[in-house]
Amino acid sequence: MTRVDVYLIQAFSISGQGGNLAGVVLQADMLTDSQKQSIAKQVGVSETAFVSQSDSADFQLSFFTPTVEVDFCGHATLSAFWLLRHLQCIPAGHYKQETKAGILAVEITPNGDVLMNQSLPVWLAEFSAEEIAPMLGVQPALIAQAGLPIQAVSTGLVDIIVPIPFGFLDSLVVDMEAMSHFCQQQHCVGFHVFELNPPESFYTASCRNFAPAVGIPEESATGSSSGALACYLNRHFGYLQAVFEQGRAMNMPSCLLTQLSLEGGVLKQVQVGGEGVFNKRISIYVD
Structure with missing residues (x-):
């Protein structure tokens, strides 16, 4: 031994x-x-x-x-x-x-x-709220209220980015078996669910990450997914810097800093740190 x-x-x-x-x-x-x-x-x-x-x-x-x-x-x-x-x-x-x-x-x-630098984003499939909502224990209409797409994004690992309205993140009821099966079918690691916080908040968004297909029911800080989410928020809102909170529901609060760099309007660098x-x-x- x-x-x-x-x-x-x-x-x-x-x-x-x-x-x-x-x-x-x-x-x-x-x-x-x-x-x-x-x-x-x-x-x-x-x-x-x-x-x-x-x-x-x-x-x-x-x-x-x-x-x-x-x-x-x-x-x-x-x-x-x-x-x-x-x-x-x-x-x-x-x-x-x-x-x-x-x-x-x-x-x-x-x-x-x-x-740490991450790979530049790879934009993959989009999914409907009807497909995703049952695995999170919410109604499709709730996800639709966020007004943003559900999309698989990778800056090193493929995660499905799922927006929900502010105030609902902590009340998710996850069907781990169904999510694991879905992620295996879609060749992705897990779901990264987020809610945008009010403008006065220190944190740009609060997040939860579920990856039961690779043996992780929930994770309190996910660097790769934070890079993907930073790129997602840049695409939809133009953010170059964002601070994410994760782990609140696990009593393991975490802070993840993200920074993007552009050259000539083109994304050139994705950084996540803490x-x-x-x-x-x-x-x-x-x-």
Whole structure:
């Protein structure tokens, strides 16, 4: 049996509280995919990141949920680079990570926050409220009130972006089995449901993310989906910066910062960032 140390980091926390737990394994070069999957299952958080050497970037990262490998994970990326900085393995600065979603830039600010680039948005299928509403326990007319499309968008992973009117986010009743089946059929990771907040709110939108098809009933902070939502709000409202709240319904409030850059009116960069905080270190044993 091989002992593997796993660091648990709360990504996108707020003043050291809340956030979304991710596992991080450093120096993972000798681990097989089967071992990584076993570790992620034993750790039991939504994603665990494995950091290895790379020939084409500063680091190679792979990401595993308790059940499958995924191409990219925002909160696990933040956790990995926050940990590397926290352990003084690297200084603040600009880095590149090799992932299955491509080679992506990561910035560690002098105060230790992490800003990560995501892929430019890929706009995919739109869905009707009649298809989506039953899986969220609401009436189709409620979703229609938002006046925005339900659309699959990817900035690294495919999520279905679902708008609902303000005040209804916390009352959703999710049919996990139906949603899992639907996501498998549509080749997407999950649903990212959001409500726009009043203009005076610090948060642009409040969000909930459901990904039962990959073993995550609900997640308290989803970096990849936040990048997709930022692009969605830019397309419909022109926002270049947005701050998202997530995890409220789980009593794990999280804050996700997003920033988009244009050149000649064309979207050129998608960034998502936030803070991290150390939770604990555990040991896992694998064959």
